[in-house]
Amino acid sequence: MKKLSLFLIGLFLIPSLFLTSCDKGDDLNVVSAPAFTLMKDYLITNNMDINQIITNTDGEKFVTAPPATAADVPAFIAKYTILDIRSADAFAAGHIEGAKNIAFKDILTEGAAASKPVLMVCYTGQTACYATALMRMYGFSHTQALKWGMSGWNATTAGPWNGKIGVEEAKGHSNWSYGGAPTNNVFSDPSFTSLSTDGGTILRKRVEDAVEAGFKTVTGTDVLNNPTNYYINNYFSEADYSGFGHIDGAYRILPLTLADNSYKGLDPATNAKVVTYCYTGQTSAVVTACLRVLGYDAYSLTFGMNGLYNTNSAFSSNQWGADSKPKDLPLVQ
Structure with a gap:
């Protein structure tokens, strides 16, 4: 009788164990998308x-x-x-x-x-x-x-x-080029970890970390003299890329968005310093903020083309001292 009872209990336990095992297996097979x-x-x-x-x-x-x-x-x-x-x-x-x-x-x-x-x-x-x-x-x-x-x-x-436009860094420099842009590469996505699986929560934490780290910049002098130390993106139109000239080897990734995967033209490697430059250093600052949140080791080239070559004849707008000058607006102390 005792053996029969144990046998019947075993019959009930086997399906339960099987279902439990299946449940655990299903959980193990669930793989969350990368952060x-x-x-x-x-x-x-x-x-x-x-x-x-x-x-x-x-x-x-x-x-x-x-x-x-x-x-x-x-x-x-x-x-x-x-x-x-x-x-x-x-x-x-x-x-x-x-x-x-x-x-x-x-x-x-x-x-x-x-x-x-x-x-x-x-x-x-x-x-x-x-x-x-x-x-x-x-x-x-x-x-x-x-x-x-x-x-x-x-x-x-x-x-x-x-004080930043008097020296024409790029004028006549051996690393200043008027050639065409190199073909853009296609890289994998940046990689970072998060304890959250919610995209909004991940984003807010990444922004908070970027604020804590502060603005990341490099000077035009350093990039111009050492272009191979950086993965350079010239944020110009195609016409301006050749019309203004550019730092030798600079890519031109524009548009630069997530939806069309054009961001994949940037190198996400931890040792690849991605530097963006524009006309004034202001748009490149925005792009750099976005890229740092996305996981790139990104930097903005300070003062942009104005700092590199302010007297460049290709300027038609955003040229400090020409179409852009200080106004005489009131200050308080």
Whole structure:
């Protein structure tokens, strides 16, 4: 009788063990998508591809020009919560009325507390553009940067730009070329880990880490003298790539978006320093912010073409000292 009972119990246990084993096997066979893929899909679905960080779905570009005249200033500043990320000393010497001086590391906290769209302000517009891109990727899609920074607001605060265009680094340099662009490569995706399987959560953490790390830049001098140390992307139109000339060996990956996989033209290797350069260093700052969040070891070339070759005859816009000069807008102390 005892043996019969044990036999019957065994018959009941065998299916239970089988089903439990199957359940565990199914769980083991479930493979989550890579963190990069989850974040990429989230960015595309939520209109935060790289081109949509540059210009949001409402048509607002990442940068906005200062008002034309002093009379236009009150209406201009009324639209924004103005966050000035310059040093305390520079802020005290002269700033836009109503601006708040903050540390770069506090931009996300201040963005969350803002009651109006944020206007980021720095010395030249470059760090502010980097901050703007990170703010937009974090969900503050109407954030903008002041074009040219405080250098464009008033002649007394224009020193950072005025001091960077006197030396023509690229003119006559052996590493400056007018040839065609090399054929773009096709690389695999960047790779990083996350404890989350939610694309939005992964993105926010990546942005927070980028804010903590700060703006990553390289000088035109270093890239021009050592181009093989970098994976260089010239963010110009095809006509300007040859018309302006370019750093020898620079690729031209434009468009540069997730949706069309053109981002795969960039090298995600941990030892590949991806440097982007544009005309002013402002667009490249935005691109660099996006790339760092995506997992690239990315850098922005400071002052762009203006720093490399400001007198280049191909300039028709965004040339500091020509079509772009400091205005005479009011400062407060």
